[in-house]
Amino acid sequence: MGMSVTISAAAAEDAEQILKLQYLAFQREAELYGNYLIQPLTQSLDSLKAELAADTVLVARLGGEVVGTVRGNVDGDGTGRIAKLCVHPRLQGHGLGARLLRAVEEALAGHDGTVRFRLHSGHRSESNLRLYRKAGYLAVGGRTASDGVQLVILEKDAKDPTEFAVSA
Template identity: 50%
Template sequence: MTDEVTIAPAGVADAGEILTLQRAAYLVEAQRYGDPFLPPLTETLDEVRAAIAGPTIVLAARLGTRVVGSVRARVDGDTAHVGRLAVAPDLQGRGVGGRLLAAIEAACAGRVARFALFTGAQSAANLGLYDRRGYRVVAHRPDENGNRLAVLEKTPDPTRGQPGDAPA
């Protein structure tokens, strides 16, 4: 099934679908933390459009014409800050997230010395995905609402080819 999913840069016309997908995907996180105000849930359509317009790299995964996943990265110096990884709830656990992560790493390859991201410290599935992709927890910190976040980093291994070549 994931072989049928295509990943390409998002266009501004995708903003509405990405926002809808993001809200559906992060609803489980909001319930886990008892916090309906997680930033991916309060982001506006104009903010998503602005992210897509650049300089942030925004990728969309599609199954046919349906946007089923998205991810972003902002390059700052030698670091790619990865964020807003979202997969449609009915496709979670099927490899789409791993493919999106590999694709965003490939889009930043050669421009950065490390990848950084954060996720909820209680989000076992997310932490497992990131661990399988070579990310390691380097710190914990609260978000703006007091939820405990795990801060993760990955240094690409130039001897292994593209970053993210580890199995998903």
């Protein structure tokens, strides 16, 4: 009767679905801040395609529909940078965001030299901040994004990927 959601690497042909999902999922954030110029809403398809080619981009699928996505990369100092975690509004609150977060952490931990994970969220985004705290992230600072939104920067130490399977 019901289908299960699967998480896998995104393919180039997923770009348009990812961009549409991102636009839909970040509407609530834009409303929360009264700012519809936040980066996830203004990102171009070409910019997203470049991220697909260069970064780790995962998608959650329900049948053929992309219902969640997250991306990340590991920088030169061993920081796994995680960005644009989003879940279709109709599926939020069912643990899919946490599954995507664990999956991208596991993928980034597979890179040589990954020592920590870092991500950010708007300071008013309580549900996002709650998810990240529950996943072991701690606030380590803040900054103002180019769109004017106050961001909370969160980090946690990278762990052995086998630990992710145990906590899943």
